[in-house]
Amino acid sequence: MAATMLDGPTTRTLDHHERLTAMREGRVGSVHSWELVTAVDGPGTRLTTFLSGCPLRCLYCHNPDTMAMKDGLPVTSDELITRIRRYLGVFRATGGGITLSGGEVLMQPAFAARILRGAKELGVHTALDTSGFLGAAATDAMLDDVDLVLLDVKSGDPETYRKVTGHDLEPTLAFGRRLAERENGPEVWIRFVLVPGLTDNLENVERVAEYAASLARARPAMMTRVEVLPFHQMGRDKWAALGRSYALDTTEAPSLALTERVREQFRGHGLPTY
Numbered sequence: 001m002a003a004t005m006l007d008g009p010t011t012r013t014l015d016h017h018e019r020l021t022a023m024r025e026g027r028v029g030s031v032h033s034w035e036l037v038t039a040v041d042g043p044g045t046r047l048t049t050f051l052s053g054c055p056l057r058c059l060y061c062h063n064p065d066t067m068a069m070k071d072g073l074p075v076t077s078d079e080l081i082t083r084i085r086r087y088l089g090v091f092r093a094t095g096g097g098i099t100l101s102g103g104e105v106l107m108q109p110a111f112a113a114r115i116l117r118g119a120k121e122l123g124v125h126t127a128l129d130t131s132g133f134l135g136a137a138a139t140d141a142m143l144d145d146v147d148l149v150l151l152d153v154k155s156g157d158p159e160t161y162r163k164v165t166g167h168d169l170e171p172t173l174a175f176g177r178r179l180a181e182r183e184n185g186p187e188v189w190i191r192f193v194l195v196p197g198l199t200d201n202l203e204n205v206e207r208v209a210e211y212a213a214s215l216a217r218a219r220p221a222m223m224t225r226v227e228v229l230p231f232h233q234m235g236r237d238k239w240a241a242l243g244r245s246y247a248l249d250t251t252e253a254p255s256l257a258l259t260e261r262v263r264e265q266f267r268g269h270g271l272p273t274y
Helices: 016-025 077-086 088-094 109-121 140-144 158-165 170-181 202-218 236-241 256-267
Strands: 028-038 045-051 073-076 097-101 125-130 148-152 187-194 223-230
Touching: 016 028, 016 073, 016 109, 028 077, 028 109, 045 077, 045 088, 045 109, 073 077, 077 088, 077 109, 097 109, 109 125, 109 140, 148 170, 170 187, 170 202, 187 202, 187 256, 202 223, 202 256, 223 256
Parallel strands: 045 097, 097 125, 125 148, 148 187, 187 223
Antiparallel strands: 028 045, 028 073
């Protein structure tokens, strides 16, 4: 299903101060869109909800229109939980649930926590799609309500990570280690975007694979999947529409041979890789 903008009529009567207070408390969030998808963003059919706002500036971002929180639509947590309730039958039939994505979900931790808590009270499977860069903002109580973390490890080399995102790698690594230390923590899927000439370096990939394997050793039931995501140009038109310079305008998708080489690097560490 194509992404659909959410409505937030109950927020339109709030003045600026009231809205900021509501957002700080998690009663209101800045939401870009949602889509009902199958076989991506977690098991079963997912209501993937894209929150606005992200501290990273990834060169290959395919949702640059979610970078600024101010560009999202204010939506109440109650409204989104009501929307989740509408799909209970679908979730039960397919083993699906709600996935919070972005942007970066942890830019709005209070709102995310309310949605996750509401979903768990409905018996719905929950997934958090995050770079982990703001992992410190995720409270233990929030993580208790998360069944699956889709952890985007964009590089294993700090210099490459900074080139890709404009920020430091360590917060992401620390968040993953924190998840591994949780005795009853969520399942984790590592996601790695393969970009020719940017993230495909043999040593860079090996560092990501070694990191993923270290998490698997720390809590074997945790690391259930690695997804190598081939770079694509589906976001190029969005960058152009926003009037922003797109650094990867001429970068081609990785070949099947390159993609398989990278997947084999992960498999070489005993990681189930797709």
